[in-house]
Amino acid sequence: MSASRDVKELEAQALSLPLDARASLAHRLLQSLEEVSEAEYEWLWGEESLCRAAEADSGRTRTASGAEVARKAISLLR
Structure with missing residues (x-):
């Protein structure tokens, strides 16, 4: 089984948990990120940027220019 398949399976299992269990799991996962070395942190962000x-x-995500984002942010602040 591939790592991405394992992650998808774990994600599905985690999302099926009751709210309090999901919150507890999310908290523990976030805490574990604080223990990541600088090299691991850079690697993780590299992987995220590739994804x-x-x-x-692939077109699965809508992109926006910086100008478009700025316009939307300004309109939300008004």
Whole structure:
């Protein structure tokens, strides 16, 4: 079984838990990220950026220009 398949399976199991169990699990997972070394942190963000780039390239994600984001932010602040 591949790592991504394992993660998807774990995610499905975690999402089926009751709210309090999901909250507890989320808290423990977030705490574990504080123990990540700088090298691991950089690797994780590198992996995340590759995933986001692949989603954008495939069209699964809508992209927006910086100007569009700025316009929307300004309109939300008004």
